[in-house]
Amino acid sequence: MGRYDTVVRGGTIVSPSGRVSADLAIRDGRVAAVVAPGTPLETERTIDASGKHVLPGAIDVHSHHREPGFTHKEDIISATSASAAGGVTTSFAMPNVEPPPNSVDRLQPMFELYERKAIIDWNVNAAGTVVAEIPGLATCGIAAFKVFMVADTGRSYPHMPGIGVHDHGELLGIFEAVADTGLPLMVHPHDQQLMNHIERGYWERGERDFRAYARAYAAHDGIIWDSAAALLLRLQQATGTHLHLLHTQTTGVVEQLRRAKSSGQHVTAELNPWAVFLGNDWETVERLGSYALSYWIPEKNTEPLWEALRDGTIDLISTDHAPHLREEKELGWTDGWKAHTGTPSAQFYVSLLLDASRQGRLSLEQLVELTSAAPARAFGLRDKGRLEVGADADLAIVDLEAELEISDEIVLSKNGWTPYAGRRVHGLVETTIVRGRVVYEAGRVVGEPGWGRQVRPAR
Numbered sequence: 001m002g003r004y005d006t007v008v009r010g011g012t013i014v015s016p017s018g019r020v021s022a023d024l025a026i027r028d029g030r031v032a033a034v035v036a037p038g039t040p041l042e043t044e045r046t047i048d049a050s051g052k053h054v055l056p057g058a059i060d061v062h063s064h065h066r067e068p069g070f071t072h073k074e075d076i077i078s079a080t081s082a083s084a085a086g087g088v089t090t091s092f093a094m095p096n097v098e099p100p101p102n103s104v105d106r107l108q109p110m111f112e113l114y115e116r117k118a119i120i121d122w123n124v125n126a127a128g129t130v131v132a133e134i135p136g137l138a139t140c141g142i143a144a145f146k147v148f149m150v151a152d153t154g155r156s157y158p159h160m161p162g163i164g165v166h167d168h169g170e171l172l173g174i175f176e177a178v179a180d181t182g183l184p185l186m187v188h189p190h191d192q193q194l195m196n197h198i199e200r201g202y203w204e205r206g207e208r209d210f211r212a213y214a215r216a217y218a219a220h221d222g223i224i225w226d227s228a229a230a231l232l233l234r235l236q237q238a239t240g241t242h243l244h245l246l247h248t249q250t251t252g253v254v255e256q257l258r259r260a261k262s263s264g265q266h267v268t269a270e271l272n273p274w275a276v277f278l279g280n281d282w283e284t285v286e287r288l289g290s291y292a293l294s295y296w297i298p299e300k301n302t303e304p305l306w307e308a309l310r311d312g313t314i315d316l317i318s319t320d321h322a323p324h325l326r327e328e329k330e331l332g333w334t335d336g337w338k339a340h341t342g343t344p345s346a347q348f349y350v351s352l353l354l355d356a357s358r359q360g361r362l363s364l365e366q367l368v369e370l371t372s373a374a375p376a377r378a379f380g381l382r383d384k385g386r387l388e389v390g391a392d393a394d395l396a397i398v399d400l401e402a403e404l405e406i407s408d409e410i411v412l413s414k415n416g417w418t419p420y421a422g423r424r425v426h427g428l429v430e431t432t433i434v435r436g437r438v439v440y441e442a443g444r445v446v447g448e449p450g451w452g453r454q455v456r457p458a459r
């Protein structure tokens with residue numbers, strides 16, 4: 001069998017189909033053997049995982065790394081460090097950076113930044129807003145296109161020109177062009193015209209604080225989300241494009257997804273942690289104001305969302321990790337529309353999910369399906385998301401019994417705060433390994449900038 005680089009001994013390896021007590025041997029960055037515990041193996045390094053669970057590393061296909069352009073909030077090194085500490089081994093960046101990567105000329109320099117700086121594996125979801133650029137972008141090894149339907153937010157959050165399209169005809173053109181590439185199209189659903197009307201009502205009444213902002217986005221039972229999802233699903237049906245729906249958060253969207261999937265439509269959907277751990281609790285919104293807002297998701301949606309995660313209607317969980325400075329959030333106490341929308345979560349979401357699993361919300365098998373196996377499948381990452389011989393040795397060793405006390409002090413993101421501060425959760429990420437290399441252990445990021453590689457989809 002020869003000599004291995006690393007053997008992870010004594011752990012319980014979790015996959016979507018079950019758990020097995022086994023030793024996992026790594027050579028040249030790949031899983032080289034999975035054998036009965038205690039099998040004699042020659043190895044450079046042994047990692048003792050007895051009593052621990054070994055999960056395939058989380059694949060986060062939706063993260064805001066903020067570089068280039070907004071590195072006062074976050075950058076590639078800090079975002080991939082926070083992700084590594086959270087058990088994430090692959091992270092895809094969203095394109096609302098400056099300049100936005102909506103052309104090959106803008107995407108290539110971004111790749112160069114990642115090649116020098118990323119600690120974990122990566123890709124960039126290019127902005128698919130310029131139809132003429134879509135075929136060229138598709139040849140760059142990207143795994144998806146992204147379009148925001150947000151056209152005008154009336155605030156300074158970086159939804160800059162070049163990433164947002166709301167015109168239905170333009171969207172149809174984009175769906176058609178992306179269909180020809182065979183790549184998925186990620187869309188942030190948002191009905192701008194309904195929102196214009198809803199916002200005007202709040203503003204005319206002089207209601208501008210974080211509560212008004214929260215309520216506006218949830219108005220009429222989430223009508224802006226439901227209406228946008230209906231349009232997107234119809235565009236998907238018309239073009240055959242693989243639609244990846246972002247920010248699933250209303251019962252109405254869940255029902256639409258169920259129908260679309262049962263009629264065979266090519267759609268995948270994601271849930272972001274804030275939908276079930278943060279913005280679904282009005283007391284938390286009152287306590288933290290804009291710090292708790294991505295969006296307010298009235299609590300009656302929470303159980304239907306968990307159910308949709310368990311039954312596969314929602315395919316996967318990605319973070320929508322969105323760090324902002326305190327001063328960019330403080331504005332929200334008086335003007336929710338001036339505060340920057342979004343919440344950081346890459347460092348803690350796996351722990352939050354492990355804790356939820358302990359409470360019976362999800363099995364561990366469902367957890368690794370949602371955080372790793374499903375995103376790998378949805379985006380064609382053939383060597384990721386599974387701990388089988390030949391696959392990349394991307395894994396997180398977790399202690400289900402250990403308690404993590406989440407605090408601002410341990411935040412690795414540049415913004416320096418987390419909306420989850422003060423929570424104690426069971427489920428601690430102890431070690432994270434990317435292609436055989438330990439990038440996080442014993443509470444420290446030990447990976448090196450430049451180790452991360454672009455994860456190209458199998459075509």
Ligand SMILES: [Zn+2]
Pocket residue numbers: 062064094320321322
């Ligand atoms: Zn996002």
